[in-house]
Amino acid sequence: xxxxxLTDKNFENExxxxxxxxxxxxxxxxxxxxxxxxxxxxxxxxxAATAKIxxxxxxxxxxxxxxxxxxxxxxxxxxxxxxxxxQMVGVQQKNALKKKMEEAAK
Amino acid sequence: xxxxxxTINIIIIGSGPAGYTAGxxxxxxxxxPLLFTGEEPGGQLSWTTEVENYPGFPxxxxxxxxxxxxxxQAEKFGAEIVDAKVEKVDFSARPFKIWSSGKEYxxxxxxxxxxxxxxxxxxxxxxxxxxRGVSSCATCDGxxxxxxxxxxxxxxxxxxxxxxxxxxxxxxxxxxxxxxCLRASEFMQKRARExxxxxxxxxSEVIDVLGDQKVAGVRVxxxxxxxxxxxxxxxxxxxxxxxxxxxxxxxxxxxxxxxGYIVLHGGSRTSVEGVFAAGDVADFKYRQAVTAxxxxxxxxxxxxxWLESQN
Ligand SMILES: Cc1cc2nc3c(=O)[nH]c(=O)nc-3n(C[C@H](O)[C@H](O)[C@H](O)COP(=O)(O)OP(=O)(O)OC[C@H]3O[C@@H](n4cnc5c(N)ncnc54)[C@H](O)[C@@H]3O)c2cc1C
Numbered sequence: 001x002x003x004x005x006l007t008d009k010n011f012e013n014e015x016x017x018x019x020x021x022x023x024x025x026x027x028x029x030x031x032x033x034x035x036x037x038x039x040x041x042x043x044x045x046x047x048a049a050t051a052k053i054x055x056x057x058x059x060x061x062x063x064x065x066x067x068x069x070x071x072x073x074x075x076x077x078x079x080x081x082x083x084x085x086x087q088m089v090g091v092q093q094k095n096a097l098k099k100k101m102e103e104a105a106k
Numbered sequence: 107x108x109x110x111x112x113t114i115n116i117i118i119i120g121s122g123p124a125g126y127t128a129g130x131x132x133x134x135x136x137x138x139p140l141l142f143t144g145e146e147p148g149g150q151l152s153w154t155t156e157v158e159n160y161p162g163f164p165x166x167x168x169x170x171x172x173x174x175x176x177x178x179q180a181e182k183f184g185a186e187i188v189d190a191k192v193e194k195v196d197f198s199a200r201p202f203k204i205w206s207s208g209k210e211y212x213x214x215x216x217x218x219x220x221x222x223x224x225x226x227x228x229x230x231x232x233x234x235x236x237x238r239g240v241s242s243c244a245t246c247d248g249x250x251x252x253x254x255x256x257x258x259x260x261x262x263x264x265x266x267x268x269x270x271x272x273x274x275x276x277x278x279x280x281x282x283x284x285x286x287c288l289r290a291s292e293f294m295q296k297r298a299r300e301x302x303x304x305x306x307x308x309x310s311e312v313i314d315v316l317g318d319q320k321v322a323g324v325r326v327x328x329x330x331x332x333x334x335x336x337x338x339x340x341x342x343x344x345x346x347x348x349x350x351x352x353x354x355x356x357x358x359x360x361x362x363x364x365x366g367y368i369v370l371h372g373g374s375r376t377s378v379e380g381v382f383a384a385g386d387v388a389d390f391k392y393r394q395a396v397t398a399x400x401x402x403x404x405x406x407x408x409x410x411x412w413l414e415s416q417n
Contacts, residue, residue, distance in 0.1 A: 031246040035170035036152045059249070069320065071250045071341070072237040089237030091152075093145060093189060095207075 003045040004054035008063045014054060021080040021104035022052045023097065026070045028059045033091045037074040040094050047094075051101050078104045113201045113212045114140050116409055118185070119192050120219035120351075122149020123395045124385025126176035126185075127402030128217045128409075133183030135410045140213070141180065142206055144191045148173030149221050150386070151395055155245050160395055172395075197358045197378045214416070215409045218359075218368060218376070218383040219402060220351035222393070226344055227259065231315040239321025240342045244268035251276045251341045257324055259312050260345035261285060266294040268345050273303040280337060282307045282326060307337070315342055350387045359383075365390065374405035380416075382409050 004014055006024060015022045025041045027034035038055075045053045058065040058073060068077065068084065078086040078100055085104050116132050118125050121143035132139035146152060151169035158166045181187060188206065196203040201212040224242045226232060232240050241247040244258075244267075252275045258268050261283035269279045281298070286308045288295055298304050307326065314325040316336065323338040352366045360369040360377035368376055368388040376383050384401035386393050 028246075028249065030155060030249075031243075032151075032153050032155055032169050033243065033246060035168070036146075036148055065250075069238065071239055071320065072241050072243075072247045075237060087237075091146065095190075 001045065001049065001052055003041065004052070006054040006056040006061070006064070008061045011056070011061075011064045015079050016082045018052060018079070020050075020052055021078055021085060021101065022054060023101055024077050024079065025053075025055045026058050026065055026068075026073055026075040026077070027055060028057060028073055030059075031073045034074045037076075037091050040092070040097070044094050044097055048098065048101065051105075080104050113214060114138070115213070115413060116140070116215045116217060116406075117202075117204055117211060117213040118142070118217045118219060119195075119204070120144055120149065120221055120385070120387070121147050121173075121177070121187070122219060122221045122385060122398060123151065123173070123176060124219040124221070124387075124398040124402035124405070125149070125217075126173070126180045127399040128219060128384060128406040129180030129185035129187075130176075130183055131403050131406030132217075132409065133180060133185040135406070136184070137410065137413070139185045139406075140211070141185050141187050142192050143187060143189050144220065146221075146223075147189060148177070153243055153246075157395065176399075192354070195354060195358060197355075197381055200380060202380065214380065215413055216381045217374075217402075217405045217409055218355065218381065218387060219385045219398075219405070220354075220387045221398075222348035222350050222386040224344070225346045225349055227312055227315075227346070229312070229315055231317075232342070232344070235315055235317055235321050235342075238319065239317060239340055240315060240344070242344050244271045244343050244345075247341070247343075248272045248275050253277050254340035255338060256280075256341035256343060257282050257307075257312075257337060257339045258343045258345055259283075260347070261288045261290060262345065262347060263290045263294050264347075265345035266290045266298045268343050269298055269304050270294075270301060272341075272343065273301050276303065276341070279304045280307050280339070281305070282310050282312055282324070282337075284311055284329065285309065312342070348386070348393075350390075352387060374401065374408045380409075380412060382412075 115137040118141040154169040194205040382405040384405040385398035
């Protein structure tokens with residue numbers, strides 16, 4: 001599934017109300033490690049055909065970032081049934097994310 | 107991915123400036139190097155934004171962008187890149203053995219370029235509150251502390267640079283340092299002292315990070331008077347230096363006593379013939395991207411020569 005650009009506006013519909021788990025990458029353009037994480041997320045989205053993956057720019061969507069207490073980027077969260085299933089701080093590798101997504105899908 | 111049983115010419119462990127440069131040279135020498143990126147593809151420069159002193163970029167370049175270019179160049183010349191970490195090595199017999207993601211690899215030569223990683227205070231609550239106010243990346247996370255009070259732990263150039271970065275958004279920045287003077291360069295000290303938002307807490311060690319769901323403060327102990335006090339803050343930025351990533355090589359190659367840097371002999375040779383090292387993992391003096399790259403080149407050339415001599 002192509003990745004979704006998440007915003008304060010569509011977060012509720014795309015993530016909180018989603019029927020399947022969603023992996024969200026909280027990032028910002030000025031953050032070095034986020035630029036390492038970005039392509040990993042892109043690749044994951046390409047490979048994992050059934051997974052739902054989105055990116056949220058914390059600079060432009062501060063309400064959502066602060067609602068979930070993001071204070072360090074990149075932060076990756078997996079949402080399941082409307083709540084946080086898993087939270088990871090710092091760059092995460094593709095395989096680790098895959099595994100976590102599979103767990104969430106169980 | 108290569109067969110685990112096939113012997114590879116060169117395995118490169120690490121993907122910072124030293125690793126990719128070794129990959130470029132070994133690739134051009136037709137050695138078909140296999141390069142493991144580890145958990146931090148691109149190495150330390152991935153953590154920074156603007157790099158202003160890498161030659162060839164008069165207008166500066168973004169760290170991650172520079173490292174992506176290094177990677178492309180290594181791949182172009184035939185380096186095979188594996189996005190995984192090396193878990194174990196055995197240098198006691200040749201070919202050398204290396205394990206990654208549960209697979210065994212055999213290699214005739216090895217180049218160690220595992221670089222250095224940031225030190226943490228090693229406190230239980232520091233770990234618990236990572237990403238909840240505890241950070242080691244001021245440029246990444248300063249944004250979340252707009253109008254807030256933060257502390258920076260450390261006294262070197264990086265600590266002061268972090269403090270100056272944070273002072274642009276935070277309400278106040280306290281630098282907590284173990285000594286009564288700074289290790290940082292005169293230039294950085296002057297800039298920090300002239301900044302009205304920055305103040306110093308001397309002779310003090312952070313002994314605990316306070317806060318339930320997020321950071322609320324730190325407990326510090328004055329190492330002259332043993333007096334303990336609490337400092338309220340929303341963010342704790344740790345900048346207390348780096349350590350070489352050599353844990354995995356203990357008992358396999360000679361490491362220097364104090365901090366565990368790899369000891370080099372004449373260029374890039376380690377104490378084990380056929381194992382070479384380069385960059386921050388073996389250099390506590392210069393620690394620059396350009397020197398790491400230069401050393402990576404040396405290691406690849408040395409390894410190439412050595413492999414030829416074995417034929
Ligand atoms: C915030 C910051 C800003 C900086 N700014 C500058 C600057 O402006 N200019 C400058 O010249 N220098 C700068 N430096 C210093 C520069 O980044 C380093 O000197 C340089 O990156 C060292 O390169 P290296 O290849 O030796 O190792 P590193 O860059 O440390 O890379 C080490 C690599 O080894 C890998 N690794 C570690 N363990 C394993 C394992 N078990 N298996 C596989 N791989 C592993 C890691 O994933 C990583 O890819 C900065 C450093 C920091 C932290």
